[in-house]
Amino acid sequence: MPKSLFQKVWEAHTVRTLANGQTQLLIGTHLIHEVTSPQAFGMLRDLGLKVAMPNRTFATVDHIVPTDEVAEPYADPLADAMIKSLRRSCQEFGITFFDRATGKQGIVHVVGPEQGITQPGTTIACGDSHTSTHGAFGAIAFGIGTTQIRDVLATQTMALGRLKVRRINVTGRLGPGVYAKDVILHLIQTLGVNGGTGFAYEYGGDVFDRFSMEERMTVCNMSIEGGARVGYVNPDETTFAYLEGRPYSPKGAAWEAAVAGWRAVASDPGCAYDDVVTIRGEDIPPTVTWGINPGQAVGIDGCIPDPSKTTAVDEKASIEEALAYMKLKPGAPIKGTKIDVAFVGSCTNGRLSDFQEVARFLKGRRVAPGVKAIAVPGSQGVGVLCVSLGIDRLFRDAGFEWREAGCSMCLAMNPDKLVGDQICASSSNRNFKGRQGSPTGRTLLMSPLMVAAAAVTGRVADARAVFNVA
Amino acid sequence: MPLEKITSVAGRAVSVPGNDIDTDRIIPARFMKCVTFDGLGAFLFHDVRKNADGTDRAHPLNDPRFKGATILLSGANFGCGSSREHAPQALQKYGFRAIVAENFAEIFFGNCTTLGIPCLGASRADIQRIAAAVAQNPATEVVIDLAHSEIRFGGQTVKAAIRESAREALVNGRWDAIGDLLEGADRVKKLAARLPYLSV
Numbered sequence: 001m002p003k004s005l006f007q008k009v010w011e012a013h014t015v016r017t018l019a020n021g022q023t024q025l026l027i028g029t030h031l032i033h034e035v036t037s038p039q040a041f042g043m044l045r046d047l048g049l050k051v052a053m054p055n056r057t058f059a060t061v062d063h064i065v066p067t068d069e070v071a072e073p074y075a076d077p078l079a080d081a082m083i084k085s086l087r088r089s090c091q092e093f094g095i096t097f098f099d100r101a102t103g104k105q106g107i108v109h110v111v112g113p114e115q116g117i118t119q120p121g122t123t124i125a126c127g128d129s130h131t132s133t134h135g136a137f138g139a140i141a142f143g144i145g146t147t148q149i150r151d152v153l154a155t156q157t158m159a160l161g162r163l164k165v166r167r168i169n170v171t172g173r174l175g176p177g178v179y180a181k182d183v184i185l186h187l188i189q190t191l192g193v194n195g196g197t198g199f200a201y202e203y204g205g206d207v208f209d210r211f212s213m214e215e216r217m218t219v220c221n222m223s224i225e226g227g228a229r230v231g232y233v234n235p236d237e238t239t240f241a242y243l244e245g246r247p248y249s250p251k252g253a254a255w256e257a258a259v260a261g262w263r264a265v266a267s268d269p270g271c272a273y274d275d276v277v278t279i280r281g282e283d284i285p286p287t288v289t290w291g292i293n294p295g296q297a298v299g300i301d302g303c304i305p306d307p308s309k310t311t312a313v314d315e316k317a318s319i320e321e322a323l324a325y326m327k328l329k330p331g332a333p334i335k336g337t338k339i340d341v342a343f344v345g346s347c348t349n350g351r352l353s354d355f356q357e358v359a360r361f362l363k364g365r366r367v368a369p370g371v372k373a374i375a376v377p378g379s380q381g382v383g384v385l386c387v388s389l390g391i392d393r394l395f396r397d398a399g400f401e402w403r404e405a406g407c408s409m410c411l412a413m414n415p416d417k418l419v420g421d422q423i424c425a426s427s428s429n430r431n432f433k434g435r436q437g438s439p440t441g442r443t444l445l446m447s448p449l450m451v452a453a454a455a456v457t458g459r460v461a462d463a464r465a466v467f468n469v470a
Numbered sequence: 471m472p473l474e475k476i477t478s479v480a481g482r483a484v485s486v487p488g489n490d491i492d493t494d495r496i497i498p499a500r501f502m503k504c505v506t507f508d509g510l511g512a513f514l515f516h517d518v519r520k521n522a523d524g525t526d527r528a529h530p531l532n533d534p535r536f537k538g539a540t541i542l543l544s545g546a547n548f549g550c551g552s553s554r555e556h557a558p559q560a561l562q563k564y565g566f567r568a569i570v571a572e573n574f575a576e577i578f579f580g581n582c583t584t585l586g587i588p589c590l591g592a593s594r595a596d597i598q599r600i601a602a603a604v605a606q607n608p609a610t611e612v613v614i615d616l617a618h619s620e621i622r623f624g625g626q627t628v629k630a631a632i633r634e635s636a637r638e639a640l641v642n643g644r645w646d647a648i649g650d651l652l653e654g655a656d657r658v659k660k661l662a663a664r665l666p667y668l669s670v
């Protein structure tokens with residue numbers, strides 16, 4: 001019987017079936033950060049338990065780290081307590097910690113792949129919903145809560161119900177100026193923010209076959225915004241080429257053996273899926289959100305919906321709620337919406353290729369007066385590469401602030417925040433009310449190049465026209 | 471580790487209507503700067519309950535009639551967004567013992583179950599009936615009966631749904647998996663030794 005990757009990885013990691021019918025699943029790789037793990041270590045100490053496999057847990061700091069004043073102690077004593085708490089726990093339990101001093105610190109979903117820790121055919125858990133990112137490598141990667149972090153620390157396993165698998169094909173080609181970010185925003189808009197509940201999403205088709213690893217990560221990253229617990233892409237030559245030579249990748253004979261195993265773990269041709277969805281790449285426009293969840297999006301040539309034009313009660317109510325918060329005009333084109341802040345970064349779009357692509361077009365352009373624009377590499381590694389390629393210069397010359405690695409303005413746990421009802425063109429993944437730090441702040445999600453287009457024009461704009469993308 | 475068998479939750483209810491109420495709304499990220507969950511209850515739904523100057527806004531949880539409610543009623547896709555356990559922890563620390571909504575986001579549901587907070591799905595019409603009864607008489611006792619998968623209030627009974635594995639875990643006092651998981655330790659070692667990336 002042909003099997004899907006999900007099925008193979010699930011079976012290979014099943015310890016046993018628990019009394020309540022859930023599976024005890026072995027978690028090969030556990031990633032932790034400072035926000036959701038301190039309480040788990042506390043629970044562990046309370047129960048007098050140890051970390052089962054300290055060599056399979058890797059830690060970094062990302063959410064709370066300031067991106068400008070990086071020296072400790074941090075100005076915010078609560079943030080300072082969190083980083084110290086994580087550092088102490090890592091020492092106590094013998095866990096590898098990618099602290100700033102190692103030069104390997106960054107957003108956990110950028111660091112794992114960069115270090116070669118994220119590998120095909122593995123199970124990964126992390127106390128962060130965007131753990132689905134790691135699925136780009138053909139891993140089954142779960143975002144978990146703190147009590148489950150405790151479970152994984154103490155037993156290297158967790159209790160889980162099995163997911164169904166939906167295959168999502170994106171066929172053909174994307175148009176010029178259309179990116180992985182547009183693919184996932186379009187998919188969420190099409191399938192709904194809870195369309196993926198109970199599913200793992202398997203992405204494939206021509207568009208994914210051609211995608212780089214970084215593009216695959218952008219899509220898998222936001223699976224959770226479509227309600228899917230995990231998203232993955234079958235491993236292929238692109239995956240292997242990315243992993244070869246990374247610090248934690250297998251070496252020598254072990255590399256050959258690993259690649260053979262990784263090839264075999266990909267979904268078999270003809271395997272059964274619980275659902276199949278096909279979307280044409282040509283039909284995907286540069287996409288921008290206008291509302292307060294990632295599914296409230298339109299193509300760049302589209303208009304903000306008018307609640308009076310819909311008869312569906314729920315939809316009407318949710319559009320009204322979103323427009324009241326966003327203070328946007330129903331029926332108006334999204335293009336031309338004035339912005340105050342532009343943010344390029346996050347675990348969705350804070351990798352080398354994101355900055356490279358923007359830099360390609362930013363040369364000779366200037367951020368519009370009155371717009372605050374910041375660029376934040378997803379890891380110290382990405383930052384170093386950008387500097388060595390002169391990319392930081394291009395951003396700075398254009399009027400962007402170039403920062404140190406971290407989550408920054410993706411969420412409000414560090415000093416980078418919106419103020420009042422500022423509106424931000426953002427390459428991040430969530431536009432929830434208050435997400436970027438001000439209870440009335442507003443977020444428009446889009447691709448990094450669209451953020452750049454908004455930065456230089458001061459308004460939501462079609463990057464293809466602004467930068468003559470052909 | 472014997473745990474409480476949660477077969478029913480009885481108490482007063484409060485309705486916080488709306489769909490897609492995300493975990494950022496339940497507990498805004500800036501209140502997650504903590505190394506324990508203890509003080510989180512105070513910040514539950516903070517940004518929709520408080521004005522910028524710290525005064526109260528109109529919100530069901532600020533309404534004195536619903537003080538002391540232990541059952542939360544809401545709409546569809548409750549708890550979507552971030553996986554932060556801070557959200558169910560804040561609900562629990564605030565005093566909620568059960569949640570009834572049209573349906574729940576996956577991770578949130580699991581996090582709640584693990585803390586012994588039953589999350590029950592009910593139809594919109596039924597939730598509205600409960601909410602209407604509670605609005606009329608906030609002292610109405612609402613009973614979440616996990617043994618029969620139903621909700622009783624003011625002489626009425628409506629059906630409620632909860633995933634069988636979660637229901638089983640709650641009523642048998644196995645909602646916190648750690649005990650079960652620790653028992654499997656030997657098998658875990660054997661399985662890990664068979665997986666190439668874990669045996670090196």
Ligand code: SF4
Binds near residue numbers: 410
């Ligand atoms: S960049 Fe944003 S979404 Fe990603 S881990 Fe950090 S806070 Fe979470």
